[in-house]
Amino acid sequence: MSTVEELQKRVKELEAQLASVQGNAGPARQKIDVMSSEVVDSNPYSRLMALKRMGIVDNYEKIREMSVAVVGVGGVGSVTAEMLTRCGIGKLILFDYDKVELANMNRLFFQPHQAGLSKVDAAASTLQNINPDVTIDAYNYNITTVENFQKFCDTIRTGSLTGGPVNLVLSCVDNFEARMAINTACNELNQKWFESGVSENAVSGHIQFIAPGQTACFACAPPLVVASKIDEKTLKREGVCAASLPTTMGIVAGFLVQNTLKYLLEFGTVTHYLGYSALTDFFPIMALKPNPQCEDMYCRLRREEHNLRPVVEVATEVTEDSAPVHADNEWGISLVDENTPEDDDCSHLKLVDGVQVAYSVPVDNSTPESSTGGAVAASELSLEELMQQMKSM
Amino acid sequence: MVDEGTRKTLSSIPLLQTKAGPRDKELWTTRLKEEYQALIKYVQNNKAADNDWFRLESDKTGTKWFGKCWYVHNLLKYEFDLEFDIPITYPTTAPELALPGLDGKTAKMYRGGKICLTDHFKPLWARNVPRFGIAHAMALGLGPWLAVEIPELIEKGVVTYQEKSEEAK
């Protein structure tokens, strides 16, 4: 028979073991108030602060004042968050509504024992352990729904260490809807952000810097794709939605964080668009101007605001055509075929070789295909009556 | 290229007119009415063609939709719960239709049972904003998906027939 003391000791040991198995053992080091450039093996920032001594970055410790939101904590986002954590970023705000699954284990960062946990909570716990100096907020919801979108906007607007807007939003999501939601939010809030992505065939990717009004927004053109030299028609989609490789995701996360650091700490040049084709090791880069006829009203507004500001940068063109904003289409009774020939408005984009739009959208839908269904006529019935009619069918 | 049958089905669904999303207040109500009108017409078309295959309803705000869809294979009717939210970016982006009951059972799904769409869907949707609505997403997205995936899932034994007390319909 053991004594109470012995049992209590045993309980403590087992608790400690359990905590380490679950990956939430207490921080392994104390918080550090001021980044030191002293080169001792106990200083986690010595190699980063060396960037100052070498003249690469003027003021590395400024990173401690920076707040970055990472939307999507999957294959790209989790690695992005880890890099920023190790760099000593001031604050990270994580958004995702997914859980860790064993099917994610071909990617970096998450570990099998975290399966079933929410990605943001699992990530926050690992990251906090890596660097207790970083303030980490985690939000477990889908930003594209009406109620969550407002919360998302408010958090971006007030989430910095000083209660103001975050310095940068990084989009690491895997779908068009979420990218468009981030684009909508950032255009409305006049918030600078990076879009990033990996293709569903896992062999190409990109990052794109978006400063509302100054560079093309995500809605300015159909999604851009890096030519993969694979004939899309031979691409087999039977039986799977998407493939993924830790390599491509790691490379894209690396590009994303590299340009984030350049932007935040003001060194080097920030690339507007950087593509990556894995099969040919091809990296096209280009600058992208906003589309004056962008569908997003706030994009057009930010562009006008920007054009009113005195030109400080080495801007090359101020003479853009002042074509009227989309005269609303006379939609008529028609639907447009996906195979309409390329007669669209992407010429303004001046795409670099090797980058193309995923599909084209005609400027005016004047050559549509006829539809026998007609257009819906204004209904005499109220919404409630229509809902009832549908219900009773 | 969308197949001829889908194309014909699509073109018999009335097109919508109002470009409005759930954050647009009154205009959204107008859009919702159009959504219901198009859906009602589509279900009527399906019934007339002896191909009635789904029912849908929404909450009052019109942002949360739920219902059932079914697929007949070897004279047996397989029924699935269907649900989706209307994103704030609608109708620029299509709703992501989900069959939560099949989540994890097929690789042709994303998390939460959201169905994987063909390469035709997004270009066609993008070219028809704002004329395409929920009814079009059903015809162009879910219809073809069920036709390809369900027989396969039945073959593999992943989906099995559930005896149901015969409903009025």
Ligand SMILES: [Zn+2]
């Ligand atoms: Zn734009």
